[in-house]
Amino acid sequence: MGTGLGVGAKSATHRPMTQRAKHPAIAALTRPLVGHLGLAELSVLALIGLFLALIGAFDSDQIDLDRRLAYWIFVLVAGGACGGAIEPWLERWPLLANRPWLRAPVLVLAMAAPSTVIVMFTAVALYSGHASFKSLVRLYPQVTIICIPLVAMAWTARRALRPATPAPTPPEAAPPPLLREKLPPRLARARLLAVQAEDHYLRVHTDAGDALLLMRFADALQALEAMDGLQTHRSWWVARSAVEEALWRRGRGDLVLVGGLTAPVSRGYAAAVRAIDWA
Known part of the structure; x- marks a missing residue:
């Protein structure tokens, strides 16, 4: 012996x-933080918020830049986090599990609801606005439209950094x-x-x-x-x-x-x- x-x-x-180990930077970017959402997707959302703040999207150019930056970056990252938390829950539904083309619009509609609440109360906190149910109803379609490219960009970033793994042997x-x-x-x-x-x-x-x-x-x-x-x-x-x-x-x-x-x-x-x- x-x-x-x-x-x-x-x-x-x-x-x-x-x-084969991932490069440490890629591993850090792709590590899930909220649901499937990692630092890469959240960073993309923050950059989009920065861009919207700089161009003064949706008439926000009437507000000073500091509050504009805080508003857009926060609502996009927080709204994206809502989507990241909702997505794993949707994947447990048999109808949506293997149908990303159907899961994506459902995710957009679902994440737009809490995102609308976040948008309204962030605006109230930063701009001394007024919160009401009518404001929520009016904001929801606008937030839904914004969520569509956000989901597309987040999924694109995820696909780029997390290529589909081959079926295990x-x-x-x-x-x-x-x-x-x-x-x-x-x-x-x-x-x-x-x-x-x-x-x-x-x-x-x-x-x-x-x-x-x-x-x-x-x-x-x-x-x-x-x-x-x-x-x-x-x-x-x-x-x-x-x-x-x-x-x-x-x-x-x-x-x-x-x-x-x-x-x-x-x-x-x-x-x-x-x-x-x-x-």
């Missing part, structure tokens, strides 16, 4: 388990050839969950059952090099996609796998296991 420990130390870190199911040729056909076709060393034997766990093979654990680790998995213990290797839950206690742990199987995590491998990107 001495050789197995040496190979295992390599196996715990030499696995294709991490995706199915997890590597079958055991590697070295193990597969020793397994009965039913298990050779099954999904590999874990490999466990038992003295001079190897217990191969699959979702169709397990089998005991005469093989060194070190040889098995070498065969598993190309698999998406990790060594968690001197006598355990686990497929990453098989892990459902990680339980920790006093520097050690257990990984609960598909089907209820539990694989131990020893102190020597705990740090490497904790650092894994499970996505």
Whole structure:
């Protein structure tokens, strides 16, 4: 088992388990803050507010620039935040979930309602105006018109910075050839969950059952090099996609796998296991 420990130390870190990391600036811009809305979309809204303030849109040029800037930037960012909070809720509706062409106009109409309230009370606070139900009714169509390009621009910014991710590839199911040729056909076709060393034997766990093979654990680790998995213990290797839950206690742990199987995590491998990107 001495050789197995040496190979295992390599196996715990030499696995294709991490995706290519985003540039920190892109990660910060695309990190959701309100619903799906991230800093990128909110920044776009703030810039639009700056532009509307500078040109004095909707006769706002009659007001001093400071209050104009505060008004337009605040109402656009706050209104966009309302849309960001509403959008995930709309996506839970079966009718809208996979129909962005239908979800977009519904989102515009829905976000315009709280945005109208924000516009009216911001105007009251900055310009000493008067709030009334008639004002809300009069403002709602205007705010709705403004929300249309806002949603389009926010979605365009999101698409540019968060390109559609390809469909995830199915997890590597079958055991590697070295193990597969020793397994009965039913298990050779099954999904590999874990490999466990038992003295001079190897217990191969699959979702169709397990089998005991005469093989060194070190040889098995070498065969598993190309698999998406990790060594968690001197006598355990686990497929990453098989892990459902990680339980920790006093520097050690257990990984609960598909089907209820539990694989131990020893102190020597705990740090490497904790650092894994499970996505």
